[in-house]
Amino acid sequence: GIDSLSDLKKLSVLGRGNGGTVYKVSHKQTGSVYALKVLRFGEDDAAATREAEILQRVDSEYIVRCFGVFNGEFPEVDGGGGGGGLCFVMEYMDYGSLHDVLRKKKRLPEHVISCIVRSVLKGLEYLHGIQVVHRDIKPSNLLVNLRGHVKIADFGVSWVVNSGGDHTRCTCTDGSCMGTCAYMSPERLDPERWDGGRCDGFVGDVWSLGVVAMECYVGRFPLIGPGQKPDWVTLMCAICFGENVESVVKMASPEFESFCQRCLERDWRKRRTVEELLSHPFVTNSEINGVEDLVSYIASSN
Ligand code: ADP
Ligand code: MG
Numbered sequence: 001g002i003d004s005l006s007d008l009k010k011l012s013v014l015g016r017g018n019g020g021t022v023y024k025v026s027h028k029q030t031g032s033v034y035a036l037k038v039l040r041f042g043e044d045d046a047a048a049t050r051e052a053e054i055l056q057r058v059d060s061e062y063i064v065r066c067f068g069v070f071n072g073e074f075p076e077v078d079g080g081g082g083g084g085g086l087c088f089v090m091e092y093m094d095y096g097s098l099h100d101v102l103r104k105k106k107r108l109p110e111h112v113i114s115c116i117v118r119s120v121l122k123g124l125e126y127l128h129g130i131q132v133v134h135r136d137i138k139p140s141n142l143l144v145n146l147r148g149h150v151k152i153a154d155f156g157v158s159w160v161v162n163s164g165g166d167h168t169r170c171t172c173t174d175g176s177c178m179g180t181c182a183y184m185s186p187e188r189l190d191p192e193r194w195d196g197g198r199c200d201g202f203v204g205d206v207w208s209l210g211v212v213a214m215e216c217y218v219g220r221f222p223l224i225g226p227g228q229k230p231d232w233v234t235l236m237c238a239i240c241f242g243e244n245v246e247s248v249v250k251m252a253s254p255e256f257e258s259f260c261q262r263c264l265e266r267d268w269r270k271r272r273t274v275e276e277l278l279s280h281p282f283v284t285n286s287e288i289n290g291v292e293d294l295v296s297y298i299a300s301s302n
Contacts, residue, residue: 001067001068002027002034002067002068002089004070005036005070005072005073005074005075005087006075007027007028007029008025008026008027008028008034008036008074008076008089009025009026009027009028009076010023010024010025010074010076010077011023011024011025011026011033012024014035014096015097015140017156018043018156019039019040019043019044019047019048019156020037020038020039020040020043020085021037021038021077022035022036022037022038023035023036023037023038023074023076023077024036024092025076025089033092034067034089034090034091034092035064035089035090035091035092035093036074036087036088036089036090037087037088037090038074038077038085038086038087039051039085039086039087039088040084040085041084041085041086047156047157048085048086049086050155050158050160051086051088051155051156051158052069052086052088054132054155054158054160055069055088055090055155056069057130058126058127058130058132060122060123060126060127061149061151062119062120062122062123062126062150062151062152063123063126063127063151063152063153064090064091064093064143064151064152064153065090065091066088066089066090066091067089067090067091068088068089069086069087069088069089070086070087070089071084071086071087072084072085072087073085074087090153093143093144093145093149093151093153094145094146095143095144095145095146095298096143096144097139097140097141097142097143097144097153098116098139098140098142098143098144098150098212098216099138099139099140101139101144101298102139102215102216102219106219107216107217107218107219108216108217108297109297110217110252110253110256110282111286111293112216112293112294112297113213113216113217113256114256114282114283114285114286115148115150115286115291115293115294116142116150116213116216116294117209117213117259117282117283118278118283118286118287119149119150119151120137120142120150120152120209120212121209121274121277121278121283122278123151123152124137124152124205124206124209124274125274125275125278127152127205128202128205128274131160131161131162132155132158132159132160132161133158133159133160133161133200133201133202133204133205134152134155134158134205135157135158135159135188135201135204135205136154136156136157136158136180136183136208137152137183137205137208137209137212138182138183138208138211138212139212139215140154141153141154142212144298146295146298146299147291147295148291148292148293148294148295148298149291150294159201161200161201181232181235181236182211182221182223182230182235183207183208183211183212184204184207184208184239185203185204185207185208185239185268186207186239186240186266186268187199187204187268188201188204189236189239189240190236190240193267193268195268195269199268199269202273202274203268203271203272203273204268205274206263206271206272206273206274206277207263207264207268207271209263210259210260210262210263210264211223211263211264213256213259213260213263214245214248214249214260214264217249217252217256218248218249222248222249223235223238223239223242223243223248224238224242240266245257245260245261245264246261248260253282255280255281255282255285256282258280258281258282259277259280259282259283262276262277262280263277
């Protein structure tokens with residue numbers, strides 16, 4: 001195992017986010033490669049602690065593995081003066097995020113989307129089963145490896161049901177809206193749709209997955225037109241009152257269109273649950289050689 005952060009050598013930066021940075025690192029003694037997420041103290045310590053708790057609790061092949069949490073400084077980057085942070089040693093996903101995949105491939109064929117969607121649904125089935133709502137399902141939080149595995153990552157804004165706190169609020173009215181709000185469900189953006197607190201939030205993850213699936217198909221963020229500016233008002237209107245799924249996924253198979261419609265049902269009470277979607281034909285059709293399809297697809301050069 002990894003005993004201390006000083007056993008790790010920094011190789012490169014994989015991602016930089018709000019309160020933290022993710023490094024590719026190697027274990028000096030064994031040469032094994034990991035991803036190290038460092039969340040600085042003093043940014044949002046409560047959120048960092050919650051992320052650590054969730055990561056240490058989850059145990060599923062559809063969720064990125066965490067091998068240890070360290071409270072301290074990563075000497076390779078802090079040089080001793082950085083003040084330190086909460087550091088998560090995670091399994092390294094060598095094909096990056098779905099966001100990176102989409103940048104390279106532009107758009108994905110339906111059989112590949114089916115395989116991705118099935119993995120994410122299985123991850124969500126697990127999370128919802130332990131009362132965790134992810135709340136930030138989007139391409140940059142879905143990680144891929146060359147063995148064709150797709151895993152959910154980033155529990156930075158996740159919510160443990162009935163753990164207290166106000167989970168209905170959305171606090172993004174600033175410039176980072178596109179990143180934080182674009183995949184949010186109508187009920188999260190418009191508190192009136194919460195129905196007096198009866199919504200527990202689980203189907204919000206389903207909405208987000210539907211947006212991701214459509215984005216994979218059309219090759220761009222699907223809810224607003226290619227020329228529209230993704231500001232707060234435009235996004236909010238598109239999510240709460242925008243166009244129908246049919247007009248976005250033109251030419252898709254009936255199964256795919258139906259799947260997207262079930263996910264993007266604006267009324268959360270009518271939206272399908274994760275369990276229901278796991279037996280949707282779009283998801284079950286490619287079950288037989290799903291992972292092989294995904295491996296050969298991401299390994300292909302174009
Ligand atoms: P943030 O809270 O900053 O969004 P994430 O956990 O989503 O942090 O990580 C940011 C980015 O770093 C991801 O979008 C991905 O590109 C990269 N990344 C994170 N974890 C891993 C990992 N385990 N393996 C490979 N890349 C990773
Ligand atoms: Mg992220």
